[in-house]
Amino acid sequence: MSRYLVILLSLYSATSALSIPFIHDAEQTVFNTHAPADLPHPNPTHSFWTHTPGANPLAGVGSTGALTDEADVCIIGAGITGVSAAYHFANTVGESAFPIPEGETKLRVVVLEARDFCEFRCHGWRNGGNLTPYEFLEFRKVEAQFGREAAMRYYAMEHYTSTEMARIARAGGWADAVDLVEGGHMDVMLTEARLAEVRADFDAAIAAGKRVNVTWLSREDMQSAYGTYNWGVRSPGYNVWSLKFVTQLFRQANATARSALDLRLHTRTPVTSITPLSASVSARKWALDTPRGAVKCTYVVHATNAYASHLLPHMAGPGPAGIVPVRGQVLAMRANASLAALSTTSWVGNAGYWFPRPVHSADEAPLVILGGARTAAGAPFEVGVTDDGEINPSVGRVLRAFLPALFPGMYEPGREPEAEWTGIMGYTTLNIPFVGPVLDVARPDAHAGQFIAAGYAGHGMPRAFACAEAVVGMIAAERAGRVWEAPAWFPAPFLTGVRDAPQE
Ligand SMILES: Cc1cc2nc3c(=O)[nH]c(=O)nc-3n(C[C@H](O)[C@H](O)[C@H](O)COP(=O)(O)OP(=O)(O)OC[C@H]3O[C@@H](n4cnc5c(N)ncnc54)[C@H](O)[C@@H]3O)c2cc1C
Structure with missing residues (x-):
């Protein structure tokens, strides 16, 4: 068996729950009936972002x-x-x-x-920290749902938001203080079917007249640049300490x-x-x-x-x-490689999203923030859940196995994360x-x-x-x-x- 086939098979077995077409299953459950949301849970899990000393000087302002x-x-x-x-x-x-x-x-x-x-x-601010405007992803669906003009604005709004947030941080002189990183974004595709889908969205966006600023990477390019034998498409993007x-x-x-x-x-x-x-x-x-x-x-x-x-x-x-609460889970995992090897890119692929945090010295192994894998929770995929006072162990297991399988040798299998937390997203149909x-x-x-x-x-x-x-x-x-x-x-x-x- 070739080395790459072994890598691929081990990835699928390690993340078998992720290979379920989870987006469709999870979206279906959004259509189930839900009661009005609870108030935010009074005692949530501790996130890396919020629990780092000194990160929240305004924490209790005006509370007394x-x-x-x-x-x-x-x-x-x-x-x-x-x-x-x-x-x-x-x-x-x-x-x-x-x-x-x-x-x-x-x-x-x-x-x-x-x-x-x-x-x-x-x-x-319990979130993943990716500030990623879509360049063309899901263009066919967005155009079919809302029409071409609205589709163009849909992407223009994300571009405006991201660049404006970065501009304000830079103009205010606090971009470094909030760890704003313009490291770009990479969508990684594990199967030819997924590659074809993403390509079709790209083609549709181009046909509609959208300017699309991306670079396509072959499996070989990705292997030599990033250590993962999968296809990639790179676009502008940021990550930030939200x-x-x-x-x-x-x-x-x-x-x-x-x-x-x-x-x-x-x-x-x-x-x-x-x-x-x-x-x-x-x-x-x-x-x-x-x-x-x-x-x-x-x-x-x-x-x-x-x-x-x-x-x-x-x-x-x-x-x-309607807006339906959906619980997401994130962890902070120490890598086994340098930032130079991992890159400062934000990534999305196979129902996971992640990016390495900035480091203080070149030989420091970065902390990587990784979220996703909601399918691993089983139906109803954390839909309707407002309790972020606990984590889901099944989701946690899949998240732990995710990066060691996708980037062999760059993460230590079995290594425990340094923090793990949940937060609540608001989904609409x-x-x-x-x-x-x-x-x-x-x-x-x-x-x-x-x-x-x-x-x-x-x-x-x-x-x-x-x-x-x-x-x-x-x-x-x-x-x-x-x-x-x-x-x-x-x-x-x-x-x-x-x-x-x-x-x-
Ligand atoms: C685990 C997780 C990972 C995520 N990762 C990403 C990512 O990487 N990239 C991305 O683009 N998005 C991500 N998101 C989504 C993103 O975080 C949210 O879309 C965004 O934070 C929404 O901001 P918001 O201010 O509208 O809502 P929130 O940040 O949820 O803020 C709402 C606030 O309202 C308060 N509140 C609610 N009800 C009341 C009330 N009755 N009285 C007073 N206060 C109230 C809450 O306490 C909360 O502070 C993630 C979300 C989660 C949960």
Whole structure:
């Protein structure tokens, strides 16, 4: 038997669960009926990102003392969506497009976060850290679902998000502090069938007129460059310490310190319900109820991703308006090779995604962040799970075997990871987020003043920042009494309401 056949067979046996067409199985389960999501688990697993000492200086900000009693805008959730919204308020309020309230000198914005800003608890920063815009992947499906123009914008938005996040970090002088690495991205393909699928998406994107910036690598190229005998296609991409990124973004929003904005943060303050206020009681529209008291708000931004349906039960999955929580698992594994041998690339392949962290010296073996393998959990593939207080041992077993099998000799089989954790993603039936006013077809006026950006289907890093920007633009337009004009990169199908009508 040839060496490469042995490698391939051992890979398949080590990751046999991964060779199941898990995407289809897992997606099917998203369509099962689910109750509204729970609140975020109070005692989540410790992620490498959040548990490293000093990584979370804002952890408990605003968790004690007096709670802000009212605000013009309340943002629920301090992940990338909520903090991007705060950042965009900081950058636009006071401009002619975003006037401050009549009779007031400042626009008051408050961020309410159920857990810590991030350490031990904040959810999104429990993720894999890949900031990877799709160049053309799934183009045929996206074009068939949404049409060509929306498909072009779908990819343009990811490009915009990633490059804008990198630009802000560099311009702010904190790219190194958040470990922003422009190492590119590699999709690795283990079978000819998968290669043909990816090629067909590439061809479709080119035929549609999209500029596609990729390099194809043969199995031999991949073997000599990276030590894995599989096909590859390389595209632009980043990886980043996401918690540090969001911390810097929040600080920058504060530092922008436009005299027209009053930005506050209350961590460890879950919003448990939202109650309408009658005009005779308050000029504000909504009371956000928390265990520390209520905050009265004129506008509400739901930046709660997987947990959105806790406060918006009509958004419980399935259905065109639903967001379903899905648990993902990640581990931090020490490699057995140098960063030069592994490369600074972010990778995706065979239901796993991974990238090596930066090192302090050339001979240091990097820590590699690896996630995926949800199929190994068995049906229903972690769908409907909001408990990130525990890990799934079956998923953990497959993840541990994954890299030693794919890169023989570069990882030590049987080596235990240095950290392992879970986090909750928000899936939608079409794998695209909801961005815009909260709409309930059964009660069209029931949520006036409430907006949402959520449901990134496990691919939020290159989307959430821009989706929050769009929502801030919508609130600014509504305040100024004008119609919101979508940015050139905004795909119309992301807009709430476009999918709320039942689909054939
Ligand atoms: C394990 C895992 C790995 C991932 N890997 C990647 C990856 O490599 N690349 C990628 O692009 N994406 C990845 N993702 C997805 C990505 O992390 C998310 O899409 C992104 O974090 C969404 O950001 P968000 O701010 O909308 O939501 P979140 O980060 O989930 O933030 C929502 C916040 O709202 C808070 N909240 C919820 N309900 C309430 C309430 N009622 N009151 C107050 N606060 C509330 C939560 O505590 C949370 O902090 C991964 C996700 C997981 C779980």
